[in-house]
Amino acid sequence: MQIRILIPVLAILALALVPMLAPSLQVLMTLALAKGIAVMGVTLLLRAGQVSFGHALFFGIAAYAAAFAAASNLDDLFLLLFVGAAGAAVSGLLVGLFVVRYRGIFFGMLNLAFSMIFWSVLEKFYHLTGGADGLRLARPEVLGLALDRAPFELLLYYLALALTLGLGWFATRWLGSPVGQLFQTVKTNETRLEYLGISAQATLLKGYILSAVLCGLGGVLVATAQGIVTPAYAYWIRSGEMVFIAVLGGVGSIPGAVAGAIAYEVVRIYAAAFAADVWQLVLGAFLLAIILFAPSGLMGIYGALMDRISPRRAAAREEKTSAQAAVQTKEART
Amino acid sequence: MLTRTLLSATILATALGTGAAQAQDKPDALKIGVATFLTGPASVFGVPARDAAQMLAEEINAEGGIAGVPLEISFIDEGAGGEALTTEYRRLVEEEGADIMFSGISSGNCMQIAPLAEDLEVINIMWDCGTQRVFEEGDYDYVFRTQSHATAEMLAVVLYLLKTQPDFETIAVVNQDYAWGRDSWDIFSTALKAMKPDVEVVGEFFPAFGAPDFSTEISRLSATRPDVILSTSWGGDLNTFVQQAAQRGLTQQSQFVLPLAESSLEALGPALPDGVIVGGRGDHYFAHPEMVGTERFDSFVSSFKEETGAYPIYSVFHMVQAFEALKAAYAEAMEENGGSWPNDQELIAAYEGLEFQGMGRPVTIREGDHQGVEAQLIGTTVQSGDYPFATLENMMIFDGAELTTPVGESSIDWVGALSPDFVEKIEPTTFD
Amino acid sequence: MNLSLILLAVFDGVSYAALVFMVAVGLTLIFGVLRILNVAHGSLYAIGAYLTASIGGAVVAAGYSPILAFPLMLIAAALVGVLLGAPIERLLLRRIYAKSEVLQLLVTFAVFMILEDVQRLVWGNQPYFESSALQLLGNIQVFGVYYTSYQLVLLPVVALLTLIGLRLFLRRTLTGKLITAVTEDREAARSIGIDADRVYLMTFVLGAALAGLGGALASPTTSVLPGIGAEMIVLSFAVVATAGLGRIEGAAVAALLIGLGRSAATYAMPELQVLVPYLIMLAVLLVRPEGLFGTPAARKI
Known part of the structure; x- marks a missing residue:
């Protein structure tokens, strides 16, 4: 058995067994997987070389859409996911139409501006949005069944896991598809893309909408797990956190987004529990250490480790120098 | 209310079924989880209240705890955000086995914690929660408020x-x-x-x-x-x-x-x-005109000032009320069941209609909606x-x-x- | 709305703009030279405010004249620049100039998170309020409304002096010319023998000190408490992006725009007040992506 296949399989198996083996981690892992899905959205854009410092916008829009839907008679988990995703897709299209004209720092700043406007609206329109305290999202029904807390949470966990795997697979496939390949060319050589007669903006827009939907689905899952949505969902620090997790996992790596989210949540919760006064400091130091000493993130460390264990494959890829490339290749194989 | 009738029936059944001889054993410690703001702007209330909670627990433990059971307090930071709060809240209840929770300050957090406490079946005392909406928009068995509302x-x-x-x-x-x-x-x-x-x-x-x-x-x-x-x-x-x-x-x-x-x-x-x-x-006032001159009040105010360097503010007094209510509820529950350690249902019954006194006039918890009258x-x-x-x-x-x-x-x-x-x-x- | 109300709104707007400019100018200076958007700038602002408020409070409490608060502001700014700015540049940023933009941003984001907690560890959670400097200067009455001279006169004057001073410094002194040269063209500056490392360090220290000074100047007008850095940094981002990254004079104009817009909103539609800076930023960037005074990037970023 190839170790490179074995380890991801074991990891997925371990995740599937969390409710049985470590029930206390179940809620934490639901949140981590949900954030992982959202971070996939940010990761996707990183593959086109763009950093959004405002993707919490879509996370927030979808979460609020779900909360409004839950308060109406559309009170079903799957409907909430659909409403959230639709909200994220529509807003992704509208915002995307503007921001795909920009690159680099301007792209990041414009996204930031949109998200801060949405955040201010949430804060200000108290009678509609509940202001800074947000809206409650009562436990929805699941396909017409009203579940108790325990079975609902179990179901939500497996739903999050299934969505993580499904969407992760989809995102990886999409990046490998012709559109996805063109999308990544925005990073490497946008001019060439234009010479081919392909609109870089239209290509970027497609990826942007997909990334918005991913963020939105993550937002709905987090909102349902939490039972509340607040403007903090759309605040710039949340956007920063997503970029943080994407880099932590490994820039541009889809499995890295999930691994990063799990690592981040675990560090965050345990730092908050055992160093309540300095949890931000712990996270900040953790981030610095990763960037300075392992800039290719967790997947980079993993890749290097694998190269050591099974050097045959490493030798075959010797010409590929950067860890980033290693990560991408591995994804194509898993 | 139907739930309450059922509840009393259960209590009765439990009392009859177990009897005094098989009453719950006293635990080694009474574990209390306290959610308060340790960070963020609201820590101006949260931190003095935490100091008060520590002082009060030490004081109670020095006197032998509640019926011989010492208090063990852990704190949760409300300032870390709603997610961290609920996760940590669950952890304390489900893993650390917290017996009772004091939570919290922010209205948003209270609205979120009340249904969670009900789900987890843990008694939650809203010790400093201001929003009147909690009990007007929801009906809870496990949630009580030991002070007034907006x-x-x-x-x-x-x-x-x-x-x-x-x-x-x-x-x-x-x-x-x-x-x-x-x-x-x-x-x-x-x-x-x-x-x-x-x-x-x-x-x-x-x-x-x-x-x-x-x-x-x-x-x-x-x-x-x-x-x-x-x-x-x-x-x-x-x-x-x-x-x-x-x-x-x-x-x-x-x-x-x-x-x-x-x-x-x-x-x-x-x-x-x-x-x-x-x-x-x-x-609540450090020079409460009806309380100044009573021994307990004066010594508390001066020892709090000595300990923390500041005069107690209302959040401190609210924390006192949460502890006084706890003592009173246990005392009442144990009187009811003949001196053995009460279970949750007995404690809930004691909290309903409880009268106790903190550092001001006596407070009652209404039986109907668990709201404190202060x-x-x-x-x-x-x-x-x-x-x-x-x-x-x-x-x-x-x-x-x-x-x-x-x-x-x-x-x-x-x-x-x-x-x-x-x-x-x-x-x-x-x-x- | 009558004329006197409009004038009142203008006064408020200008005084607010002056404070925002002081913070934004450091941010834009650093970006111009280092090409790094420093998220930790907000923390440096907060620390400058904390230093001034806590030391100032102690000085006044010890019975010294409150006039000492003014030199203290400069000292606090210098401390922020030298004790925080210098190590951040030398120990952290220097290692990542070759890395991607995302990583650079995230390093400053990490520093921001660390400094947020450091502030709480050092100064605790209770707000500081030390306004003897502001009380010393007294009030001015305009249309029957009292303004503090500190906010109405001193802050705009200091902001203006900073703007002129920076301009002269960058155009007339050797160090300033070196900084300008690096801003204009990094590679060319290096190739003619400019010690870019030194320029980076000096710029960052100067930028950090300006953030500290902004905080020091703001401290008498406000409560210094945890979280003020996070608010300020997004606002200065908005100013800097509206102005065009790296544009110092532009930052002054953008700060003024945002300050006036904000106070006009408070008079006309208070509910829109917090939205105004971002709406202005969005409106400007949609029409001129490189900001009001930015020039289109010559090379691909």
């Missing part, structure tokens, strides 16, 4: 204002832009308009929570010159607003009404001018020179029962239906 707090201030300054015509508000700021203004303005229909609201400002600067609002208010300016802000926001307003002469122009300023008296020091109407969310103390500031900060004079203490929304009614509807003669009907105890 309605009684606002109503007392409106009454004090109308009793002391019946002739004002215009009012403006500068509140923080979040649930407390909005809800408290809804209640205050509804009550005020009900009891004084001719009053005119000339400005409503909701600057962002934690706004560093109120210069523009102050210019605007200086130009408008309302008779009364209300602000239910607290902490850094209140301090900033008052200092900026005082510097620019606004406090001389208008009557300031600050329902939460008891918690800022010391922090504001000499900056808080004379003549400002101040409240403290209950009858007296309200309102006063006017004076820089007397006795302390390096403003103290209160012309105090009034209002009985809680008349000011608390009746069980099952919505606060806004209830205060909206009050009439001008309500002002005369309520007779508080007055002090000089």
Whole structure:
């Protein structure tokens, strides 16, 4: 058995067994997987070389859409996911139409501006949005069944896991598809893309909408797990956190987004529990250490480790120098 | 209520079934989880309350704990955000086996914690939660509040204002832009308009929570010159607003009404001018006129001051109430079941209708909706020179029962239906 | 709305703009030279405010004249620049100039998170309010409304002096010319023998000190409490992006725009007040993506 296949399989198996083996981690892992899905959205854009410092916008829009839907008679988990995703897709299209004209720092700043406007609206329109305290999202029904807390949470966990795997697979496939390949060319050589007669903006827009939907689905899952949505969902620090997790996992790596989210949540919760006064400091130091000493993130460390264990494959890829490339290749194989 | 009947039936069954001999064994420790703000702006309440909780637990443990069972306290930081709070809350209950939870301060967190506590079947004491919505919008078995809520707090201030300054015509508000700021203004303005229909609201400002600067609002208010300016802000926001307003002469122009300023008296020091109407969310004041001179009160205030360097503020007194209620509930539950360690249901039964006393007038927890009924103390500031900060004079203490929304009614509807003669009907105890 | 109300709104707007400019100018200076958007700038602002408020409070409490608060502001700014700015540049940023933009941003984000907690560890959670400097200067009455001279006169004057001073420094002194040269063209500057490392360090220290000074100047007008850095940094981002990254004079104009817009909103539609800076930023960037005074990037970023 190839170790490179074995380890991801074991990891997925371990995740599937969390409710049985470590029930206390179940809620934490639901949140981590949900954030992982959202971070996939940010990761996707990183593959086109763009950093959004405002993707919490879509996370927030979808979460609020779900909360409004839950308060109406559309009170079903799957409907909430659909409403959230639709909200994220529509807003992704509208915002995307503007921001795909920009690159680099301007792209990041414009996204930031949109998200801060949405955040201010949430804060200000108290009678509609509940202001800074947000809206409650009562436990929805699941396909017409009203579940108790325990079975609902179990179901939500497996739903999050299934969505993580499904969407992760989809995102990886999409990046490998012709559109996805063109999308990544925005990073490497946008001019060439234009010479081919392909609109870089239209290509970027497609990826942007997909990334918005991913963020939105993550937002709905987090909102349902939490039972509340607040403007903090759309605040710039949340956007920063997503970029943080994407880099932590490994820039541009889809499995890295999930691994990063799990690592981040675990560090965050345990730092908050055992160093309540300095949890931000712990996270900040953790981030610095990763960037300075392992800039290719967790997947980079993993890749290097694998190269050591099974050097045959490493030798075959010797010409590929950067860890980033290693990560991408591995994804194509898993 | 059906649930409660069922509940009592269960309790009865448990009591009959187990009997005194098979009563629950005493645990090694009574584990309490306390959610409070250790970080963020609201830590101005949260940190003194944490210090108080530690002091109280030490004190109780030094006396042998509750019926011989020592208290073990862990804290959760509300400032880490809703997600971290609920995750940590679950962890404490499900893994650490917390027996009872004290949570929390922020309205948003309370609304989120109440259904969670119900789900987890853990008794949750809302020790400093201000929102009246919790029990008006939900019905809980496991959730209790050991103090009052926004309605009684606002109503007392409106009454004090109308009793002391019946002739004002215009009012403006500068509140923080979040649930407390909005809800408290809804209640205050509804009550005020009900009891004084001719009053005119000339400005409503909701600057962002934690706004560093109120210069523009102050210019605007200086130009408008309302008779009364209300602000239910607290902490850094209140301090900033008052200092900026005082510097620019606004406090001389208008009557300031600050329902939460008891918690800022010391922090504001000499900056808080004379003549400002101040409240403290209950009858909480380090120089409570009915309590000063009683041994317990005096020794608590002085040891708190010694320990932390500051005089206790209302959040500290709210924490005292949570602990006093805990002691009283255990005592009552154990008296009921013949001295053995009570289970959750017995404890819930004891909390319902419980009467206990913290550092003010006695508080009762209503049986119907688990809401605490607490007296309200309102006063006017004076820089007397006795302390390096403003103290209160012309105090009034209002009985809680008349000011608390009746069980099952919505606060806004209830205060909206009050009439001008309500002002005369309520007779508080007055002090000089 | 009558004329006197409009003028009142203008006064408020200008005084607010002056404070925002002081913070934004450091941010834009650093970006111009280092090409790094420093998220930790907000923390440096907060620390400058904390230093001034806490030391100032102690000085006044010890019975010294409150006039000492003014030199203290400069000292606090210098401390922030030298004790925080210098190590951040030398120990952290220097290692990542070759890395991607995302990583650079995230390093400053990490520093921001660390400094947020450091502030709480050092100064605790209780707000500081130390306004003797502001009280010393007294009030001015305009249209029957009292303004503090500190906010109405001193802050705009200091902001203006900073703007002129920076301009002269960058155009007339050797160090300033070196900084300008690096801003204009990094590679060319290096190739003619400019010690870019030194320029980076000096710029960052100067930028950090400006953030500290912004905080020091703001401290008498406000409560200094945890979280003020996070608010300020997004606002200065908005100013800097509206102005065009790296544009110092532009930052002054953008700060003025945002300050006036904000105070106009407070008078006309208070509910829109917090939205105004971002709406202005969005409106400007949609029409001129490189900002009001930015030039289109010559090379691909």
